[in-house]
Amino acid sequence: MSAVRVENLVKSFEASRGHAPRDVVNKVSFEVADGEFVVLVGPSGCGKSTILRMIAGLESVTSGSVLLGGRLVNDIAPKDRDVAMVFQNYALYPHMDVAQNMSFGLRLRGMPRDEIQRRVDRAAAVLGLDQPENLLGRRPKALSGGQRQRVALGRAMVREPAVFLFDEPLSNLDAKMRVEMRAEIMRLHAELGATMIYVTHDQIEAMTMADRIVVLCNGEVQQTAAPLEIYHRPANMFVAGFIGSPAMNFIRGHFILEGGDMVFVENADSSSPHVMRLHWAGGIPRPPVELFRQVVLGLRPEHFHEAAPDGDASISFSAELKSVENTGPEASLHLRTAGHELTVRVRRPPGAGTDALRLVADPAQVSLFDPASGRRLS
Ligand SMILES: Nc1ncnc2c1ncn2[C@@H]1O[C@H](COP(=O)(O)OP(=O)(O)OP(=O)(O)O)[C@@H](O)[C@H]1O
């Protein structure tokens, strides 16, 4: 039985007085298996927090269902749902020390003292709040941002909930601390084996943490799959453009047949010397699209490389070099073909004075999309 299931979940808000209600979550369905780590990712305003708050019971459901452990909980109070939520703005009580902050909710419920002690000790040990330095007696103002975030995690942990919900819990931390806390949460997941739903707009966080990712846009699910499936086989152009940085290149064009090979030709002024052509030569399966049909071809920046000087010229194309961004281990090249701008990632930047490059792209890595609907064709 899945730990969490949402079915055709809808949330309407009145945009402002007198305006018709607007669906900010529109027929969203997904399942989270017991012990699974699922990340909800999407741009700001796509409905991530609203979905999480409906699962927690902090927001009413307009229509559809929220099931926890197979039980319909639409009308069950948050405190009776056995979920714990960690927010971006984890307000700790300033006048209580760390141990008191963590145990406050349990004390409120009248839990026996030794049970509270056991849970706080365990959380402190898992989160490293007891050593090397014992922070349990400190007030929040004497803690770093990362330590405070750990206390907020501890407060959720001591409840020993069936499901943890995280709403961008790391966005107030600096880059280094984020990476550390990311590892910490994943360790926590491995150790507790708990079901976790994690919301972020950061695609790197989604890719590195998730067992499965749910990509959202405008309140609708775009794709639900494992990170690498999302990366290599995005269901539509939104997902393809959102996941991956620098973003996937989109090139409009069509296929022709040349010497028995399918060849993609970009839409462009054909008198330019830089028309992009890609040959489906060798054993690479032909794309299942009709000749001359307009398509959008998607290729990630790392799926291009510079053609070898003595390579087969018929499978390469040239592009004008506009600018180079060095990131250290590699460089991003911004190029222009006859009809499109391209971003290409290479190990070594081209030498000074280079104004055009010959490139080869790997047809096996291509995604093809329908230009009208944006949907994946193959
Ligand atoms: N109480 C409310 N009344 C009216 N509209 C709301 C309310 N709460 C949220 N919204 C709207 O619902 C949409 C989704 O909001 P939500 O907070 O779920 O987005 P989000 O994906 O979490 O974004 P972010 O990444 O910025 O946190 C937004 O357009 C927001 O303006």
Ligand SMILES: [Mg+2]
């Ligand atoms: Mg949000």
